[in-house]
Amino acid sequence: MSRRPLIAGNWKMHLTVAEAVQLAKALAETARNCPDRDVLIAPPFTALAAVCTAVAKSTLLVAAQNVAWEVQGAFTGEISPTMLTDLGIAWAIVGHSERRQIFGESSAMINRRIHGALGNALHPILCIGETLAERESEQTFTVLQQQIQEGLDQVTAEQMRTIVLAYEPVWAIGTGKTATKEQAQEVHAFIRGLLTAMYEKAVADSTRILYGGSVKPDNIDDLMQQADIDGVLVGGAALQVESFSRIICFQ
Numbered sequence: 001m002s003r004r005p006l007i008a009g010n011w012k013m014h015l016t017v018a019e020a021v022q023l024a025k026a027l028a029e030t031a032r033n034c035p036d037r038d039v040l041i042a043p044p045f046t047a048l049a050a051v052c053t054a055v056a057k058s059t060l061l062v063a064a065q066n067v068a069w070e071v072q073g074a075f076t077g078e079i080s081p082t083m084l085t086d087l088g089i090a091w092a093i094v095g096h097s098e099r100r101q102i103f104g105e106s107s108a109m110i111n112r113r114i115h116g117a118l119g120n121a122l123h124p125i126l127c128i129g130e131t132l133a134e135r136e137s138e139q140t141f142t143v144l145q146q147q148i149q150e151g152l153d154q155v156t157a158e159q160m161r162t163i164v165l166a167y168e169p170v171w172a173i174g175t176g177k178t179a180t181k182e183q184a185q186e187v188h189a190f191i192r193g194l195l196t197a198m199y200e201k202a203v204a205d206s207t208r209i210l211y212g213g214s215v216k217p218d219n220i221d222d223l224m225q226q227a228d229i230d231g232v233l234v235g236g237a238a239l240q241v242e243s244f245s246r247i248i249c250f251q
């Protein structure tokens, strides 16, 4: 089963509108030269409109970094799925570990966001990952299973066609400590097995599972050679044209 690679950059809370547009335009050029893979960027909310306009004619995909579950109402600080589709956005990151850990988002809340996205024609990228303490106490698989089952609660096999999963071990995010390719592959294979049990093999085989956590130009090629790693979700190294272009052009 061949899955189309997806190289995604999460810009987190970085860049002005002008900086974001400049970076997006440069990356659109890189993406154009690599037509056999999907390239996605997730700018901060403030830059989404300008970036969407700037890359509208390119193949670059644009995502929001989060999404609300209701389409409108008294939800101060939230951005609704239809506000995103109004800009032409088709993707949203959901359940990033920074949302879970710093802002206290629960699995139930993340599941509501997933349904908010799915119900409004957005492709969710559901992030999951264990902390260092959980890995050291050998709870990695239990934690991931719980995050996936709760995050995907009431999600149908049909809806799974539009969902991407991103495995981001918390201890590897922004630390320079990437999981080894063997560690990442082991978890990705576990996740695919879990999807087979929850749905069916065809769903597991067609779901893209990204790795995230200190992905850099010097480890991308090894990671992408693993059987169950279908792409990456990159933080720091996605903020510079040179490093992210090298990651996009993995061999």
Ligand SMILES: O=C(CO)COP(=O)(O)O
Binding pocket: 010, 096, 168, 172, 173, 174, 175, 176, 212, 213, 214, 215, 233, 234, 235, 236, 237
């Ligand atoms: O959190 C991440 C992407 O969502 C990974 O961040 P880094 O690539 O900076 O470790």
